[in-house]
Amino acid sequence: MQSRLLMLNAEAVAAVLQPDDVLAAVQRAFVLHSERQGRVFPVIREKLATGGVFGIKAGDVPAEGLLGFKAAGFWPSNRQLGGEPHQATVMLVDPATGRPVCIIDGNAITTARTGAAGAIGLQQLARTDSRRLCVFGTGVQARVQVDYALRVLPQVDALCYVSVDRQRDEGFERLFAGRLPAACAADADSAVASSDVIITATPGGGPLFAADALKPGAHVNCVGADTKGKRELPDGLLARARLVVDDLAQSRQLGESQWAPATPCVEIGDLLTGKARLARAPDDITVFDLTGLALQDLTVARLIYEKARDGGLGIEVHWPW
Structure with missing residues (x-):
């Protein structure tokens, strides 16, 4: 059996990320959290021997079929390499099967959802x-x-x-x-x-x-x-x-x-x-x-995924079971 995994880089994310949409998605995350419709799982946040900090924020909204996580952290030495110290990747997962649905560059998501919050x-x-x-x-x-x-x-x-x-x-x-x-x-x-x-x-x-x-x-x-x-x-x-x-x-x-x-x-x-x-x-x-909140990342990631899918953006990868 085949499934499809959509991969969205920073360019694809930037093409669909609009401030008003992000504000609405983040507000939705806060409401879901208040109504206990969305779950926030325990946060992983650990210092690394490389000098970086690595974390995972995950959660789900069972009634909306939303499940996923953000793996992210802060690597200050990236500045010396000409890169961004904050690094993040978001994955949306099919809650019925555990199959990955979409992998998204998470830097712009983190930046925008925090600004909206x-x-x-x-x-x-x-x-x-x-x-x-x-x-x-x-x-x-x-x-x-x-x-x-x-x-x-x-x-x-x-x-x-x-x-x-x-x-x-x-x-x-x-x-x-x-x-x-x-x-x-x-x-x-x-x-x-x-x-x-x-x-x-x-x-x-x-x-x-x-x-x-x-x-x-x-x-x-x-x-x-x-x-x-x-x-x-x-x-x-x-x-x-x-x-x-x-x-x-x-x-x-x-x-x-x-x-x-x-x-x-x-x-x-x-x-x-x-x-x-x-x-x-x-x-x-x-x-x-x-x-x-993980729910902020997930509601914004879902918004990006749906817009990118409908607009034909990103790279689709066949992902065998």
Whole structure:
């Protein structure tokens, strides 16, 4: 018996990946998670002797015939080879037979779905009068986070960024030159103190600013803590904040909650479905901790697979039983 395996490289993924579609797919993932229709399996995340970090995130949605995983990680030495440190591959599997259905370059999926998740957090938590945005980092994830943020917060009219060396990144500035001015901040605490929305999109090497730098009413999206030992927030901040997470267990295992596991929180999916409510007072500080759900990868991968299949993209391989 023969089956067919569709293989989609980065070029094929880019041809069908649209921000509005990704936002809808990621929101669907959060809703499925809240309604317990989608399962998230235990995460594998291990350091390697090569200096990299390798992980697997897997899950399924039985009622929708969706099953699969993402094998991904971070290899910092790739920069010396002229490559991207983040590497990811997604596989969709037929839940009835276990046969692989589609193998997809996962780098763009990871980037886009994380940007979309951040945007959904901003829609739910940031004050509607937020005007000043501060981002830590200038890499791929920082760029997509800002891009998606500007899609859902069109009133933002000032962007500052904190680079690792506090030096200007002209390439980063050019990306947003036609939308709003971007300025490099010399001091992290001052940048945070003057901002309404703060996005941390770094490798998670340690606290990025002082806990008391945040002004009342500010919101923080935390992206970089996705492994034991990583963090971006300072001690004491979560105690001052209203905390929302994508997944409670993952946040306590891999995210910012690992440093304060007793912090009360709600899951973003429960806000979307109405299972939980967060009445935000004007002076409340809110934090959204993004650790990344397998369901996000799978709903976006399914979207890509269906569009690529219908559009005749990719390479089909005969895959004997």
